[in-house]
Amino acid sequence: xxxxxxxxxxxxxxxxxxxxxxxxxxxxxxxxxxxxxxxxxxxxxxxxxxxxxxxxxxxxxxxxxxxxxxxxxxxxxxxxxxxxxxxxxxxxxxxxxxxxxxxxxxxxxxxxxxxxxxxxxxxxxxxxxxxxxxxxxxxxxxxxxxxxxxxxxxxxxxxxxxxxxxxxxxxxxxxxxxxxxxxxxxxxxxxxxxxxxxxxxxxxxxxxxxxxxxxxxxxxxxxxxxxxxxxxxxxxxxxxxxxxxxxxxxxxxxxxxxxxxxxxxxxxxxxxxxxxxxxxxxxxxxxxxxx
Amino acid sequence: xxxxxxxxxxxxxxxxxxxxxxxxxxxxxxxxxxxxxxxxxxxxxxxxxxxxxxxxxxxxxxxxxxxxxxxxxxxxxxxxxxxxxxxxxxxxxxxxx
Amino acid sequence: xxxxxxxxxxxxxxxxxxxxxxxxxxxxxxxxxxxxxxxxxxxxxxxxxxxxxxxxxxxxxxxxxxxxxxxxxxxxxxxxxxxxxxxxxxxxxxxxxxxxxxxxxxxxxxxxxxxxxxxxxxxxxxxxxxxxxxxxxxxxxxxxxxxxxxxxxxxxxxxxxxxxxxxxxxxxxxxxxxxxxxxxxxxxxxxxxxxxxxxxxxxxxxxxxxxxxxxxxxxxxxxxxxxxxxxxxxxxxxxxxxxxxxxxxxxxxxxxxxxxxxxxxxxxxxxxxxxxxxxxxxxxxxxxxxxxxxxxxxxxxxxxxxxx
Numbered sequence: 001x002x003x004x005x006x007x008x009x010x011x012x013x014x015x016x017x018x019x020x021x022x023x024x025x026x027x028x029x030x031x032x033x034x035x036x037x038x039x040x041x042x043x044x045x046x047x048x049x050x051x052x053x054x055x056x057x058x059x060x061x062x063x064x065x066x067x068x069x070x071x072x073x074x075x076x077x078x079x080x081x082x083x084x085x086x087x088x089x090x091x092x093x094x095x096x097x098x099x100x101x102x103x104x105x106x107x108x109x110x111x112x113x114x115x116x117x118x119x120x121x122x123x124x125x126x127x128x129x130x131x132x133x134x135x136x137x138x139x140x141x142x143x144x145x146x147x148x149x150x151x152x153x154x155x156x157x158x159x160x161x162x163x164x165x166x167x168x169x170x171x172x173x174x175x176x177x178x179x180x181x182x183x184x185x186x187x188x189x190x191x192x193x194x195x196x197x198x199x200x201x202x203x204x205x206x207x208x209x210x211x212x213x214x215x216x217x218x219x220x221x222x223x224x225x226x227x228x229x230x231x232x233x234x235x236x237x238x239x240x241x242x243x244x245x246x247x248x249x250x251x252x253x254x255x256x257x258x259x260x261x262x263x264x265x266x267x268x269x270x271x272x273x274x275x276x277x278x279x280x281x282x283x284x285x286x287x288x289x290x291x
Numbered sequence: 292x293x294x295x296x297x298x299x300x301x302x303x304x305x306x307x308x309x310x311x312x313x314x315x316x317x318x319x320x321x322x323x324x325x326x327x328x329x330x331x332x333x334x335x336x337x338x339x340x341x342x343x344x345x346x347x348x349x350x351x352x353x354x355x356x357x358x359x360x361x362x363x364x365x366x367x368x369x370x371x372x373x374x375x376x377x378x379x380x381x382x383x384x385x386x387x388x
Numbered sequence: 389x390x391x392x393x394x395x396x397x398x399x400x401x402x403x404x405x406x407x408x409x410x411x412x413x414x415x416x417x418x419x420x421x422x423x424x425x426x427x428x429x430x431x432x433x434x435x436x437x438x439x440x441x442x443x444x445x446x447x448x449x450x451x452x453x454x455x456x457x458x459x460x461x462x463x464x465x466x467x468x469x470x471x472x473x474x475x476x477x478x479x480x481x482x483x484x485x486x487x488x489x490x491x492x493x494x495x496x497x498x499x500x501x502x503x504x505x506x507x508x509x510x511x512x513x514x515x516x517x518x519x520x521x522x523x524x525x526x527x528x529x530x531x532x533x534x535x536x537x538x539x540x541x542x543x544x545x546x547x548x549x550x551x552x553x554x555x556x557x558x559x560x561x562x563x564x565x566x567x568x569x570x571x572x573x574x575x576x577x578x579x580x581x582x583x584x585x586x587x588x589x590x591x592x593x594x595x596x597x598x599x600x601x602x603x604x605x606x607x608x609x610x611x612x613x614x615x616x617x618x619x620x621x622x623x624x625x626x627x628x629x630x631x632x633x634x635x636x637x638x639x640x641x642x643x644x645x646x647x648x649x650x651x652x653x654x655x656x657x658x659x660x661x662x663x664x665x666x667x668x669x670x671x672x673x674x675x676x677x678x679x680x681x682x683x684x685x686x687x688x689x690x691x692x693x694x695x696x
Contacts, residue, residue, distance in 0.1 A: 068438045181327065190683045279442060290560040298682060338459070
């Protein structure tokens with residue numbers, strides 16, 4: 001019997017018809033003009049891209065921390081997919097932030113060399129999950145909000161941001177479905193899972209207030225039709241959450257959400273500092289390193 | 292084998308790689324319900340852009356012919372060569388047939 | 389024709405045994421054991437590299453590594469899926485793993501000390517795995533062979549990303565080059581041990597070869613790996629830590645030094661530096677997830693009642 005050439009054999013299996021194996025990968029920004037829209041302040045657009053990019057980067061980090069800890073191996077794959085989607089969004093948005101800023105910073109310089117006070121993510125993204133119920137409750141809140149946002153953002157005036165949002169809509173729809181499915185299963189499942197999921201909703205939902213507070217940057221850009229004023233997303237958000245909670249036999253906490261968004265101005269909890277220490281440690285410890 | 296069984300039932304997964312092709316069996320997975328099985332199938336079997344459509348079916352719902360049926364099921368069609376176009380000899384000079 | 393004869397004929401003709409075919413008990417047991425160990429290795433194998441995802445030093449490397457570790461979860465599932473066609477139950481196999489009754493590849497009991505380990509695991513460990521696995525694409529058990537085809541195709545990216553990372557690091561700072569050399573030194577010998585004990589000490593090989601579960605002996609595969617890897621090391625600019633490694637023109641293979649099998653035996657028997665931690669992590673995930681899996685099953689049961 002002839003000895004297989006291990007490397008040859010990887011490429012010469014001409015069985016793609018029998019074995020579904022993907023091809024045709026696409027660049028979401030192919031053909032999208034990268035010039036800044038007229039009249040837009042560079043600093044504002046950069047800050048806005050950092051807000052949406054940091055949200056994705058930091059929540060992706062929290063999902064990465066679940067790797068090898070998911071309740072079932074199938075969910076390892078699902079959480080990794082969501083983490084990869086968000087990481088992809090973060091990379092595109094940080095890159096756009098660097099372009100808008102015009103100071104030559106790329107995605108890695110922005111991700112690895114900023115201090116906590118320069119991160120503009122909502123605090124919802126940075127908090128640690130106590131358990132799987134909190135993971136899916138937070139993901140439900142985050143992705144319901146982000147889907148409503150991206151839906152509108154896809155039709156706004158910066159072609160790059162609009163293209164990133166259009167791509168993101170497909171991804172975040174799936175994230176919302178995944179999270180909603182789990183909130184329903186856990187809410188309706190057993191007494192224990194119901195109690196844990198109600199506790200998770202009680203903790204996470206009151207954090208949603210910050211998602212609908214328009215930052216001055218967002219207000220200015222929204223007037224130019226380059227950003228979405230998040231205040232307008234509230235009704236859709238409340239509707240979706242109410243529907244999911246009803247099916248899940250859960251109730252929304254009566255406690256009002258604080259109407260302020262310190263994270264957007266770089267005011268974060270200790271949790272972000274911990275995340276960045278983990279994320280940036282190696283990159284900062286290797287000056288001049290190439291990866 | 293011990294008595295502990297997996298909590299979730301087994302589903303068989305079929306993926307249509309692209310329009311115009313049949314769904315092809317690609318493997319199985321565990322899920323609590325059909326909706327979850329579809330999600331899991333998407334995450335497990337289409338990570339590389341491999342599909343445009345997925346079927347999932349509970350493994351216990353699949354009815355299959357067994358190896359013992361092989362002769363009775365499949366041998367009888369083996370001698371009916373007249374079902375195949377190459378059974379008929381037609382001169383090369385006749386076009387389009 | 390008897391069932392035994394039918395089985396022997398399928399093996400003899402190099403065809404595939406399929407799930408509902410009659411097969412000898414020994415074949416079924418061997419197959420379940422081999423596939424389960426392979427599946428466990430994929431799942432435990434997520435841990436050494438998974439530890440670096442959150443710390444990856446660039447966003448591109450982070451995405452690559454997350455996708456790679458995710459693939460390993462997927463490969464574990466393809467394999468558990470193949471084992472289940474033989475009548476095994478995944479829940480049961482998982483318990484065998486976390487109770488230490490079934491093994492996984494001992495390579496994953498070594499720690500990943502620096503980010504260069506991510507590259508070296510891709511290059512050497514995945515390279516060795518590919519060497520082992522490509523012949524298994526022609527294994528006599530159909531579902532296993534099909535799972536292996538898919539896995540091998542997907543793993544070709546794993547090896548390339550590792551080698552590419554090392555090439556990049558070798559072009560970087562002296563500290564980075566030192567990280568690569570150190571990682572190569574630590575992983576070379578364990579990679580050679582991945583092929584298992586020498587043929588003379590491998591009692592199951594003959595039966596597995598006869599059943600075409602295995603297609604090549606451990607020593608054949610190990611030699612093949614060494615022959616493929618030496619030129620890659622040269623291209624990378626690293627020295628493999630074996631003073632006896634040299635081309636043998638007569639054999640047309642590389643000669644290499646003696647492997648310390650006592651270390652392999654120690655690591656296989658559960659005495660590797662990370663063995664307890666790897667199993668504990670898997671057990672913790674399984675236990676922490678129990679209420680979630682149970683809730684989903686309870687919800688599904690309720691919905692079925694409502695529908696009926």
